[in-house]
Amino acid sequence: QVQLVESGGGLVQAGGSLRLSCVASKSDFFINVMGWYRQAPGKQRELVAKITNGGGTNYADSVKGRFTISRDNAENTVYLQMNSLKPEDTAVYYCNALVVIGYLRNYWGQGTQVTVSS
Numbered sequence: 001q002v003q004l005v006e007s008g009g010g011l012v013q014a015g016g017s018l019r020l021s022c023v024a025s026k027s028d029f030f031i032n033v034m035g036w037y038r039q040a041p042g043k044q045r046e047l048v049a050k051i052t053n054g055g056g057t058n059y060a061d062s063v064k065g066r067f068t069i070s071r072d073n074a075e076n077t078v079y080l081q082m083n084s085l086k087p088e089d090t091a092v093y094y095c096n097a098l099v100v101i102g103y104l105r106n107y108w109g110q111g112t113q114v115t116v117s118s
Helices: none
Strands: 004-007 010-013 018-024 030-039 046-052 057-059 067-072 077-082 091-101 103-108 112-117
Touching (some): 018 112, 030 067, 030 077
Antiparallel strands (some): 067 077, 091 103, 091 112
């Protein structure tokens, strides 16, 4: 079993910045893709950004140019630097990892709240 532990959420004013971190609990496996998703009240969970083991990235159009995803493979950690935050970025942010343990498995963190005030 792999556990993902998130940190870094909170309350920030519009235009401000936050940095989310997510650490995977084990190191004796291969993490293919790590990413961040978010879910606002009454809405479906959506992809924010993801990054492959080789560093390839993919972003939602709504965050391009404002958010940056990065990862430290040695530490099994993924980061999300969020700048120029907007009220519409308010959501619970979930860390996600696709891990090869025999086969490809999908893991989620518990979520961290990000609230952007106007």
